[in-house]
Amino acid sequence: MNLVSSLRQSVGKYLQFRHYSMHLTEVVKQLNSLAPTSLAESWDNVGLLVEPYTKKEVEVMLLTNDLTEEVMDEAEERGADFILSYHPPVFRPLKSITSKAWKERIVARCLEKGIAIYSPHTCYDALEGGVNDWLIQAFGGEEVTPLQPSTSSPKHSHQVCVAVSSESEVSALVEMFTTHLDQFHSFIRNDKCVEVLCTERTLPTITNLVSSSGNASSLQLTITKLEKVPIGGHGMGRKCKIVHSMTIRESVNRVKSHLGLPHIRLALAHGKKLDSVIRSVAVCAGSGASVLRGACADLWLTGEMSHHEVLDANHQGATVILTDHSNSERGFLKTLQPQLLNLLDQKVEVLVSEKDRDPLEIV
Secondary structure (H helix, E strand, O other): OOHHHHHHHHHHHHHHHOOOOEEHHHHHHHHHHHOOHHHOOOOOOOEEEEOOOOOOEEOEEEEEOOOOHHHHHHHHHOOOOEEEEOOOOOOOOOOOOOOOOHHHHHHHHHHHHOOEEEEOOHHHHHOOOOHHHHHHHHHOOEEEEOOEEEEEOOOOOEEEEEEOOOHHHHHHHHHHHHHHOOOOOEEEEOOOEEEEEEOOOOHHHHHHHHHHOOOHHHOEEEEEEOOOEEEEEEEEOEEEEEEEEEEHHHHHHHHHHHHOOOOOEEEOOOOOOOOOEEEEEEEEEEEOHHHHOOOOOOEEEEEEOOHHHHHHHHHOOOEEEEOOHHHHOOOHHHHHHHHHHHHOOOOOEEEEOOOOOOOOOOO
């Protein structure tokens, strides 16, 4: 058998084995069902970022923390047609797609090769069972809760209550509101008042209607701003209590083991030593100073903080462990891999990048 025939036979067996795939729209739908994009921070750029024009079937998905050119080479070599990049490679608006800048080159290559790019970023940070829940598992703590709970915006932003003195006034108000407001407004009526749920945009219309009614002088108007509702279990950062007595030295070793790192950076709290005991921990993957600020915990774990943020934390009684940014996130991908295989009904091969790494290392 010559080389060409051997290759054809090998490819034939490979294609026969690899007959599963899933349409791109269904893959995105399933990913969004796992971690809705509504969980993301307002400043973030998440979801499907690059969509090929023609190639829509997904057979191989590559998971990476950062989509660098080295990872892009790997994606092509391993036959990926979908890249889930935790950090969004397209964050700021692109004014052009050329070969001059590395991010533009990656987008151009993906479009040319028919490779989709999806980024979950802060959706996975906030997700219950996501990056921060994985990160805090290093300590085996209990009573794990988000530092900043996620919230859902209510359909209506304000409640307008108009107190009345007679049933005829109730009927008149309801008729007026029904005539001038659309079907998306919600009315509640009783013998003493009429309540209307509305958005901030239509609030002036409602107050003007009330003030212009014939009996406005006898009406009492109360406006209440509706707050966002916390979403249980989801949110930025995590905090937990330590079940069994643990020293700072032991916590350092646990972090190294959990993240697979030979070295981390440590800043002891004022007056503390390596053998000092900790009873609570707060974590935030990535750059966590803004989330950790104000957290009442003996130990903070995050990827990076500025010099002055570390000093502030130490003098507020918190020992700080820094792992470098992406080292606090990357290990989650191995936990995510089997979840995605099941989520996609084993129809898509899910791989974890072998080239992805933090750009910084201690030498």
